Amino acid sequence: MAARYAGARPFARGYVRHKLRLDPVHAALLALAGPQGFGEVLDLGCGRGQTAVLLLLAGAARRVHGIERNRAWLSEALRAAPLGFVATLADLATMPALPPADTVLLIDVLYQFETAAQMALLDAAAVAARRRIVIRSMDAAAGLRGGLTRLGETALRHLWPGSRARINPLPILRLTGALAAAGWTATVTRCAATMAPANMLIVAERAGAAPPA
Template sequence: MSTLLEQALALYAGLPAAERFHVHARASSAPLLAVAERVSGGIVADIGCGHGLLSALLALAEPSRTVHGVDPDPRKVTWAREALSGLQQVKLAEGTVEDVLAPALPRACDTAVVCDVLYLLPEAKWPAFLRTVHGLLKPGGRFLLKEVEGDGSWKHRKALAQEWVMVSLLRRTKASGGMVLKPRAEMMALLRDAGFTVREVVDLGRGYTTPHVLYIAEASAP
């Protein structure tokens, strides 16, 4: 485990066991460090921040950076605020990117990060969601979209089953959609339609039982 990840996880030591377990499970099952190391700039939006683990990594990696985290789950935001209370540069809010960040940070962010969020939304809302994220970014700003690839593999099917347990059975994850996982060609088309230029697609599934894929895109001028 990296020193940075150890420092971030240590912030959650005072939380109840169930919340600590959720954060540690997230740390071990998703390539958050690989995402964090590709973030640039001093103002970052972490959309769908959950317990705030990625926000913590981003703030600890660059103390001069301001991280704006938002999530619609009030329980997760409450625990995130408690765990990250010592990181003054992390600003956490309950709500959606449309209601909270879009009015407050138009064209203000150097990077926007969305990790494992899109599939939880109704598919019909994806284009508008991506356009809203585009509106947060400065011209040329970076968008990091980490999703599970819908490649038809056993890892794909396993990821869907796992999320069904978390969303429907345990109710540990808040969702309003049908848990759709798209192949990368469709995701790249969606990003282009929202005004992004896709610069790179990175496979991050090696060593994981989930087909993680990261889309690195750039916001065009409005």
């Protein structure tokens, strides 16, 4: 699957290869999708699109709509993706509403927003998702693990200025509380790589939602 990025810049090729090899989120997503799949997916802050490519190639998504504000990364996603990927170049902080989808993904994105914008994006995801919302974020309340994860993210922000607008993780309980208030049931599991030990996966299901057709 990393071969789909053969035409990308060397850094992007290496990034995708290492990300796919080292980050447990990809196996977690495939397991979660199961034989039924995620249906139509909205991948918010899709970056270079490796999650979309993986889900489409594995048959775990029927279609993926990636929304991303970094033009260069979105171009790499579009070049690598198979049929079924559509992309929108946009700033999620200024989108009044999100298009509907069976599954909404927010993988390593929320903590880059100001607090009010995070909660607004979560609310918009809760309206857009027909069935499931999958979020990975670092837990601000995770003590030493939280501190280490924040340190790693801050280092990456200095290494690649512009890659992260801010590092503003909220306590996971605040996110799950907002989801519960919007009528979703959430489960939380650790989904952490060595460099980011406080990363948690929130899987929220809408009660009584029909499986994707």
